[in-house]
Amino acid sequence: MQFLHPAYRHHFIFVHHTTPPSDTWLNIVLGAAAIATVLGFAGGLYLAVRYGRKLSVAISGETHPTPTGVVIAARPSVRAVGVFRVHFNEERGAVIRATEVYINDDGDLTDGRYWERDDVFGASFVEGGEELTTTTLFQLPEPVSRLVGWRLSIEIRIRNRFIPGSSWSWADQVFVPKP
Numbered sequence: 001m002q003f004l005h006p007a008y009r010h011h012f013i014f015v016h017h018t019t020p021p022s023d024t025w026l027n028i029v030l031g032a033a034a035i036a037t038v039l040g041f042a043g044g045l046y047l048a049v050r051y052g053r054k055l056s057v058a059i060s061g062e063t064h065p066t067p068t069g070v071v072i073a074a075r076p077s078v079r080a081v082g083v084f085r086v087h088f089n090e091e092r093g094a095v096i097r098a099t100e101v102y103i104n105d106d107g108d109l110t111d112g113r114y115w116e117r118d119d120v121f122g123a124s125f126v127e128g129g130e131e132l133t134t135t136t137l138f139q140l141p142e143p144v145s146r147l148v149g150w151r152l153s154i155e156i157r158i159r160n161r162f163i164p165g166s167s168w169s170w171a172d173q174v175f176v177p178k179p
Contacts, residue, residue: 054082055126057170059096059154063179072098072138072176074117076154080126087125089157089167094120098138099151101175109148115140120154149177 056079100112153173
């Protein structure tokens with residue numbers, strides 16, 4: 001300030017700017033963008049794991065009397081409602097069971113014998129948005145008087161790709177009365 005006359009020095013206020021250089025703001029913005037990208041990726045990964053492998057499983061059935069007993073027609077359906085293809089387990093990936101239901105001496109319902117069909121859909125898969133249906137027949141002996149019907153159940157197992165050696169499962173069941 002030696003270039004100013006001493007009488008005019010009180011008219012000037014000198015401000016020292018403390019703003020960082022422009023590359024510091026760029027670093028802050030890029031850092032925030034990187035954090036947002038990591039959070040977005042983690043959120044997408046969570047949603048894909050949580051909702052990407054969803055199934056809707058249902059079973060229905062009906063009985064048909066025959067001269068030697070009863071035939072039960074079990075109709076399972078599996079719908080993949082997620083975005084990923086779902087492969088059934090190689091062993092017991094889709095199992096249907098028909099279980100006898102009796103009324104015992106106390107008047108309570110009791111399970112009796114059961115019959116199973118393993119790997120109903122075979123070594124197949126369900127694509128996202130696709131539905132698989134089939135019909136499985138059970139030839140059963142003549143029902144006894146205390147038998148009230150059969151419980152049809154289905155269990156679907158798929159391999160969990162994120163945890164080796166484990167699987168996810170879905171199930172449904174329905175009661176089919178004696179004809």
